[in-house]
Amino acid sequence: MPELTPALPEIFLLCALSLILILDLLVDDPKRFITFMLTQAALAVCAIVTISTASSTVVHTFSNMYVSDMMTSVLKVGVYLSVMTLLIYSRRYIQSRGLCKGEFYTLSLFAVLGMMVMISANSFLTLYLGLELMSLGLYAMVALQRDSSVATEAAMKYFVLGALASGLLLYGMSMLYGATGSLDIGKVFIAIKSGQANQNVLVFGLVFVVAGLGFKLGVVPFHMWIPDVYHGAPTAVTLFIGSAPKLAAFAFVFRILAGGLQPLVHDWSQMLAILAVLSMAIGNITAIAQANLKRMLAYSTISHMGFLLLGILSGTVNGYSSAMFYVLVYALMTLGGFGMIMLLSREGFEADKLEDFRGLNTRSPWSAFIMLLLMFSMAGIPPTVGFYAKFSVLQAALNTGHMGLVIAAVMFSLIGAFYYLRIVKLMYFDAPVDDAPISGTSDARVLLGVNGLAMLILGILPQSLMALCELSIQSSVAGF
């Protein structure tokens, strides 16, 4: 009988999810609010369970396939909070687009469960299964808007390329299994460290694993799906894809590369360096040419993922914790950015073009200010938190002697600042073309305000979050 206590959050969420699935059958469309509340309650209880069962030591269970440490708890709470926030942001949006079905909420919860499995996985098997559980929920959510041909096309592209990436990942994992004889991250580490495993096969497997991870993270040259999917999916789903899954993806990359394949750090850090530079270059330069805000944010995601890799590739505790800090901040920024698009959208109108932000300051100074903070943070302008996140990643890369990479990163983020600041210019210095009043539920507006101000507050006082990231990574690395 395996020890079940460490996996209590997953077990609770699965039970709550099954219950919501059944209760939702008894609710008809006008009363979908009940499902929404139940989903929020399930996530809130999950957060409480996760925090109360969190331990500062590393706990393994289910024959070493499940791991719980401080990093898993922090990332899981991050996932719950971002999903709770995005469900509040998107409530009016999905109502006005006929997406407000029970499946939207249950599939979100399934995806959350998948992310939790990924974050807590300690074996190639559970890593892969968690990834599939998350992805399947997301594919279906993208396609949920059936009468939209753009959404269907996006779902198809997402599904086919996602399946291809899973195939690459599995092929790489099978090579690693062949070379080391184990699926367990800890045993893979020991087998590689001992030097018994065939080096050629290991590197061959590593190439496929990195390519698969590259697809899932959306870094150049595996980024082709990102703009189309971000653009085509309903904004509520784009927000989902863009925020919480990146936290899980970070845990995934961390477990595989920094955990199992740590002895191959010289090999993978070179691969990641190429991916990082290409992502920052293509992401930032292509984003300038976009007239659609969702597409622009998609390219901005690509460049942010490049920065994330910059932190990971330094291969030190400092680098990992700055990458973790970066991914948490990134999720917060994305929530705000897409949340603003949804706030400005209304029935039959999608505020996803740059034009729609023209003169926002005269329409609603508060919204414009929040958007200003978000854009400053994405561009990395002090005193917002985006600056500190970029700074700590660059410092970690500099400490390990990646001078060239750091210079390139700074150059490309300077180029990137142009398109973020263009939005600020449109909002403050242009006359509005659209003067419809900004609607939106009051809870979403308040939360969006908090989200925007968090950029400023975390930017001035980043130490506590940074310390939390460092502590979690240290406890996690000690468990390898």
Place this chain on the structure above:
Amino acid sequence: MIETLVFYFFSAVLILSSLAVITARNPVHSALFLVLAFFTAAGLWLLLEAEFLAIVLVLVYVGAVMVLFLFVVMMLDINIPKLREGIWAWLPFGALLAIVMVVEMWIVLGSERFGLAGVIAPEGHPVGYSNTKELGRLIYTQYVYPFEIAAVILLVAIVSAIALTLRRRKETKSQLASEQLAAHRQGRVRLVSMKRAD
């Protein structure tokens, strides 16, 4: 000796039929070649003493999934010439990539680097060994966590399939069992007395 021969036979058929799956002009032929590929893969698993998995592969994939797939392929009206449009524009690029990829894999995985010498052959199983029993034991003990996740993945598949395909159209003629049962003869049949025409 005979085992090696059987292995190479199955492997050769597997590779050729997989190639045929992607090169066949007719989608129905593709599907049938896929069936052949599954059969030969099952043969390879039998050689590895994994009888249960071999039988399940044939039963589930060949028996259920592929039959369903064949039905779908036969019912769809696929415009093949249109699908093949533009293939020549992309062929040189794709072929170049594929050749580079194959050469790289050959260099890395060539027999002098990835030979049999480096891999220890697994020991054979004792006489009374039951693959089915062992599989059942492992799935419910050591692998219970991934097994449960796999079950949840199937649940997601069911939920999303229903969410994506179930649509209530206004013109759909659906049966309402309660109304059907509540029907009386009076509501359906009207007896009209008619005069006989003389």
